[in-house]
Amino acid sequence: MNIVVLGAAGFLGTHICRALVEAGDRVVTLPAGFDLVTAEPEKIAAFVAKADAVVNAAGRAWKANEHQMYTGNVELPLRVLRALALLDRRPTLVQLGSSHEYGPGTGGAGTHESTEPAPVTPYGRTKLLGSRAVLDAAREGAQPGVVLRIANVCGPGTPPGSLLGSVTGRLARLAREPGPAGVPAELRLPPLHAWRDFVDVRDVADAVLATVRADDVEVAxxxxxxxxxxxxxTRDVVGQLIAVSGLPVRIVEETPAGGQPRVDTEWQQLDVSRAAELLGWEPRRSLDQSLRDLLAAA
Known part of the structure; x- marks a missing residue:
């Protein structure tokens, strides 16, 4: 298949491209410097005209303000949709959404796709707007598309702006420049109170691969x-990452400057039964494997 991957140089995009190529697909990426947010729809359409599917792995998450998130997570998919509308033969659009679109979950239970989204962060709100644009176009018959609502992603290459990416970076520096013998290093972090669903980035890539091969009628x-x-x-995950590193580290949780904790959800867990039913997909890598490979890559 001919697959166009938007955001191919990013964390998710890199692994998705690798999985598609290994499966025998032809992957097309945009040239360096091509700005999807400002490009005319006609120029975008020229790149995707021969695609069987377009995977939108582009967007803004870490170290971005709300305006930047709106630009990357809302305006970008809208521009892609306008470009696809110019084509006579329209490829399936696979939009990578986020579990943060749901907002607060129910403790002890997985969130199903039928749950009404109620995001509480700028990231969740902007990702939801982008997802809804793709879903509306698909349900109106204007553009075949599907949204993969993805949990917190980890594994090799996890971005440094994320919790696990940040901790890994500090552990890597400590491994290179250890402190005094027998004295544990302090790892200062914001309060670790949340429960999260973590999925390996390579399992996400496998899910994208399964989606582009799925029956459009079933997934549109x-x-x-x-x-x-x-x-x-999250405290257990960070502790597990430190344990895997084998380094003497002590976690110190402290409230951010100003005394205002991050506004977020306490519980996130996804019900993934629909993925098994429609895509024949299920996660294959354990969290332990993801953390070990994350550290090895760093």
Whole structure:
């Protein structure tokens, strides 16, 4: 198949491109410097005209303000949709959404795709607007598309702006420049109180691969959760990452300057049964493997 991957140089995009190429697909990426947000729809359409599917792995998450998130997570998919509308033969658009679109989950339970989204962060709100644009176009018959609503992604190459990426970066520096012998290093972090569903980035890539090969009739207009299906406490995950590193580190949790904790959800866990039903997909990598490979890559 001919697959266009938007955001191919990013964390998700890199792994998705690798999985598609290994499966025998031809991957097309935009040239360096091509700005999807400002490009005319006609120019975007020229790049995707021969595609069987377009995977939107572009967007803004870490170290971005709300305006930047709106530009990357809302305006970008809208511009892509306008470009696809110019084509006589329209490829399937696979939009990578986020579990943060749901907002607060129910403790002890997985969130199903039928749950009404109620995001509480700028990231979740902007990702939801982008997802809804793709779903509306699909349900109106204007553009075949599907939204993969993805849990917190980890594994090799996890961005440094994320919790696990940040901790990994500090552990890597400590491994290169250890402190005094027998004295544990302090790892200062904001309060670790949330439960999160973590999924390996390579499992996400496998889900994208399964989606582009799925029957358009079955998946068009659908939201499909992609996660591990299990919630784990973030303090335990950070502790597990430190344990895997083998370094003497002590976690110190402290409230950010100003005394205002981050506004977020306490519990995130996805029900991934629809992915198994429609895509034949399920997560294959354990969290332990993801953390080990994350550290090895760093």
């Amino acid at each position: 207009g659908q939201v499909i959760n992609i996660g591990s299906g299990v919630a784990v406490h």
